[in-house]
Amino acid sequence: MLAGFAADLVVALHFAFILFVVAGGLLALRWPRLAWVHLPLVAWGAGIELIGWVCPLTPLENVLRRAAGQAGYAGGFIDHYLTPLIYPPGLTREHQLALGLFVTIVNVVIYGMIALRRCRLRQRSRGEVARS
Template sequence: MASLLAQATMLTHFAFLAYVVFGGFLAWRWPRAFAPHLVAVTWGALIVTVPWLDCPLTMLEDHFRRAAGQPGVGAFIDTYVSGVLYPTRYVLVAQVLAASVVAVSWLGGYLRWRGARGTGARTHRMGR
């Protein structure tokens, strides 16, 4: 059971990372999605930049892995992402690319919101 919980935590962690990178596009359709995405991006940036800050999902996965008699995974990104999805030497490139995707999603959301607000389309779409 602990091994299954560790796997579920790992999948949740991947989902969170995908949300951090791509979640801003949800605000294009649902503007209220911007606030939770801002919180997720802030948390993700802190986890990557503050060395003493530990991610609770990593700690939870490690707990379940140890309970299953397996070794802990350590840093999630170092274990599952860097060196797996892209070569380790491209960590900075991957971070800049992820930040760029977030910035594009926020800029696009802002432009859509501003354009809809200016034309009255936003209130029409919402049925008002």
């Protein structure tokens, strides 16, 4: 029972990690210091997909499922809704590359917006200093 709960928790953590990697840059628009946490996680998440590595959360989940006597992902909200998003059927190497590139492009655009905003703020503050 505890191992099954822990496996579900790992899936939820995995899903939260994926969401943060893809969309965490939007949070960094509001809280720029979050970029110090987000960017290394983006590099890790994109790297997993681009290089074809296996995220360490996946084997951990499988070990916990086996310890709970489970063979697959049948039953429960997490298993029914989140698992297919994390482990879609028919996931190929090309899909992984596309996902890695998507994550990279989304975050380059978001961080480009952050950099532009910072440049504009600097220009405004320089303009105010020059006028005074």
